[in-house]
Every structure is written in structure tokens, then in C-alpha cells.
Amino acid sequence: MLSRPARRLLCLLIVAGILSSGCTDPAAAPEPDPPALTETSYLTDDLWDDGQAEVAFYQVERSQDQYGRENEQRFVAGTYLVKHRFSPAEMTKRTDGSGVSSFKYAFFYEVESGSYEYKRNWVVNARQQDLRPFKQSFTSFDWCSNLYREVAFPPEGSIEVRKRSDDYGNRRASFSPQPNSYPPAQLPLLIRGLDFSETDTLSFAVAVADSGAHVPARAVLRGTETVKTEAGSYEAERIRVTYESAVPSLIGEKSALTEAYWRDTGPERRLVQMAAESGRYRMALVEHLRTPYWKENLWPKLARINERP
Numbered sequence: 001m002l003s004r005p006a007r008r009l010l011c012l013l014i015v016a017g018i019l020s021s022g023c024t025d026p027a028a029a030p031e032p033d034p035p036a037l038t039e040t041s042y043l044t045d046d047l048w049d050d051g052q053a054e055v056a057f058y059q060v061e062r063s064q065d066q067y068g069r070e071n072e073q074r075f076v077a078g079t080y081l082v083k084h085r086f087s088p089a090e091m092t093k094r095t096d097g098s099g100v101s102s103f104k105y106a107f108f109y110e111v112e113s114g115s116y117e118y119k120r121n122w123v124v125n126a127r128q129q130d131l132r133p134f135k136q137s138f139t140s141f142d143w144c145s146n147l148y149r150e151v152a153f154p155p156e157g158s159i160e161v162r163k164r165s166d167d168y169g170n171r172r173a174s175f176s177p178q179p180n181s182y183p184p185a186q187l188p189l190l191i192r193g194l195d196f197s198e199t200d201t202l203s204f205a206v207a208v209a210d211s212g213a214h215v216p217a218r219a220v221l222r223g224t225e226t227v228k229t230e231a232g233s234y235e236a237e238r239i240r241v242t243y244e245s246a247v248p249s250l251i252g253e254k255s256a257l258t259e260a261y262w263r264d265t266g267p268e269r270r271l272v273q274m275a276a277e278s279g280r281y282r283m284a285l286v287e288h289l290r291t292p293y294w295k296e297n298l299w300p301k302l303a304r305i306n307e308r309p
Contacts, residue, residue, distance in 0.1 A: 037180055037202050038131050039195035043103075047267055048128070053082035055298060056270065056288035057305045059230065060251050062281035065113060068253065077109040077251065077283060078309040080293065081189065086125045088134050088155050093125075101128040105189045107250050109309045118142045122185035122250065131193050133207075136183035151183050151209045161209045175212030181205040184248040184255075191239055191261045192269045196221040206247040216244040227262050227273050230304060231285040234272045236262035252281040 058077045065071040085094040086102035093104075108121040119141045125134040138149040145167035152160040158174035182190050184206055194202055200221040205214040222238045239261045249255040256276035264270040275282035287304045299308070 036130060037195065037204055038190070038193040039197065040129055042195075042269065043128055043131065043193055045267065048083045048103075050290065052290040052292050053080045054268065054270070054288065054290055055080045055293060057286045057302075057309065058283040059286050060109065060281070060283040062252060064253070064280060066111070066118060066253055071113075073111060073113075075109055075111045076286065076305065076307075076309045077107060079105070079107050079188075081105050083128060086134055088153075091135050091152050091154075100134075102126060102134065103128055103131070103189065105186065107185060107188070109251075116143045124183065124186045124189065126186060126189065131182070131186070131190055133182050133186055136185050138185070149209070151207065153177065153183075153207075159207060159209075161212075173209075173212065175209075178205055178207070178214040181207045181214045183207050183209070185250060187241075188250070188261070188271050188274070191219065191241070192263055192271060194219055194239070196237075206243065208247055210248075215247050217247075218242050222260075224265060225262075227284075229272055229284040229286070231272070231287055234262075234285075235265045236272050237265060238262055240277075249281070251283055252276060256280055 056079045058079070059074070060077050061072075061074050063070060063072055065073055082104050084102060084104055085097065085099035086092070086104070087094050087099040093099075103126050105124045105126070106122065110120075111118045121139045123137050126132060127134065133153045135153065136151045138147075140147040145165050147165040147168055148163070150160075150162040152162075154160065159177050161171065161173040161175070163169070163171040180203070182204060187206070190204070196202070202219045203216065204219070205216050207214055218241070220240045220242075222240050224235060224237050227234050227236045241259045241261060243255060243257055246254045246257065256278045258277035260275050260277060261271060262273040264272050270285070270288065272285045273283070287302055289298065289301060291298045291301065
């Protein structure tokens with residue numbers, strides 16, 4: 001049996017231990033993951049398992065050209081969305097069953113301007129379950145030079161930036177990742193996957209490779225309305241997106257601070273229209289189909305698109 005002095009010493013040690021554990025610096029504790037933004041049940045639905053790709057074409061209109069000059073331009077942009085296996089470690093598609101179940105989303109178009117013809121192509125790979133970004137790549141030919149840009153999001157470590165060009169310089173850089181931050185070309189796919197079941201407002205960021213910044217953005221569900229396009233009439237959810245500062249834009253070069261997206265209320269949540277609130281640029285659905293384009297010629301199947309974007 002402990003003596004009275006020993007019992008007193010033991011009590012003091014216990015109290016000291018409790019106090020010291022209560023004074024641990026909260027900043028040293030790992031930060032919890034932010035709430036998920038996307039709806040897993042939609043992203044993993046059986047509709048993506050039919051062995052085909054979604055191919056869609058949009059009519060693009062903008063009042064400023066690629067140089068920011070006032071110049072009305074009109075052209076068709078093509079997209080496809082398909083599920084495949086992707087290796088985040090090797091940053092490439094896998095065909096042996098390894099890797100992660102992922103979406104590949106592409107956006108591409110050509111636009112003429114004087115002697116120049118701009119051929120632009122973006123490809124994004126993102127994890128199917130939650131659209132965590134893996135890679136964004138961009139290629140361009142404009143009669144001056146080829147250009148290749150890449151933004152890779154490895155499972156661990158920094159975001160990696162690569163640029164190669166004959167005329168526009170070469171660059172390698174990196175910047176820190178941030179939860180719920182996505183490359184600009186992934187935004188149309190992200191908007192389709194956003195989960196508004198618990199709230200009408202969701203916050204995320206846009207990872208901008210040129211500056212290494214994560215630009216805060218907010219998406220707000222503004223209700224449902226009927227949207228008429230060349231592809232037909234759709235009941236669509238209108239989603240208003242605001243950016244703290246302009247980010248790279250697939251069709252506007254630099255984005256407006258506020259954009260609106262309309263996604264179909266059907267099971268595929270197809271993007272049917274988007275527009276800058278300022279009116280500077282917009283695009284609307286013209287035609288779409290599901291097809292295994294890698295083994296069949298899709299072009300004879302189209303009714304309203306008669307030439308390749």
C-alpha cells in the first residue's frame with residue numbers, strides 16, 4: 001500500500017499528464033478532409049458501364065477573339081466522356097486491369113482567324129468515384145508552333161506543371177495541392193457531378209498552373225428551367241458559378257467572374273448550355289450520342305453535325 005506522500009505524488013503526475021495532453025497545439029493535429037462535393041451514386045451509376053462513350057457537340061459564340069479583341073467568332077466544339085482505367089502513378093491509361101476506374105473527358109475545336117487556324121484540344125482524367133483530378137493535358141497548333149501543356153496531380157506531393165513548345169518557351173514547375181481544387185478543363189465535368197442534395201451552395205477552387213494559385217469559386221443551384229437548343233428542349237438545373245478572379249476558360253480564353261451552367265435533369269446530367277453572365281461567350285448543345293467511337297465511325301450517325309470540329 002502506497003504511503004500518503006507517494007499517493008500525493010502519483011496524483012500530481014496524473015493531473016500533470018491530463019493538463020499537458022489538453023494543451024497540445026491544435027494546429028499540429030491533421031486537418032479533417034473537407035466535405036465531398038460530388039455525388040458518388042451518379043458518378044458510379046450503371047449508365048457508364050455500357051462500353052460506350054458520350055460524344056456531344058456544342059455551338060460556341062463569343063464576342064472577343066483569342067487576343068481579347070472585339071471580334072465575333074462562331075464555331076463548333078466537340079466533347080467526349082468515357083470511363084477507363086488510369087494509373088495516377090504513371091499518369092497514363094492502363095489496359096491490363098490495373099489502375100483506378102476513371103473518367104476521361106475531352107474538349108476540342110478549331111477556329112480560324114486570318115492566316116491562322118487554331119486547333120485546340122484538352123483532355124482530363126479524374127477518379128470516377130469523386131472526380132479527384134489526376135491530369136489535364138492541352139495541345140495546340142496555330143501555324144506558329146506546336147504547344148503542349150500538362151498539369152499532373154500525383155497521389156502524393158506537389159502538383160506538377162509541364163510546358164513544351166517550339167516558339168512559346170518551355171517550363172517545369174510545381175505548386176502545392178489543395179483539397180477540392182480542379183484544373184480549368186475539368187469544370188464542365190465537375191458541374192455535372194456536384195451534389196446539391198444537402199445544400200444549394202458548394203465551394204471549390206480552380207488550380208491555375210501559370211500562377212500556381214488556387215482561385216476560390218462557388219457554385220449555387222438557382223432552380224430548374226426549360227432550355228431550348230438545336231438538340232431539343234430540356235428541363236435543366238441552372239447553376240451559377242462565381243470566381244474570385246478570372247481563370248482560364250475553354251471557350252472564353254479568360255473566364256468572366258460569373259458563369260451559368262445548365263445541366264439536364266435526366267440521369268446523365270448532360271451539360272446542355274453554359275454562358276458568361278456578361279454575354280461575352282456562350283455555348284449550347286447541338287447533338288449528342290453514345291458510341292464506341294474507337295471501333296465504329298460515328299460521323300455518318302450524326303444528323304446536325306456535318307464536319308469535324
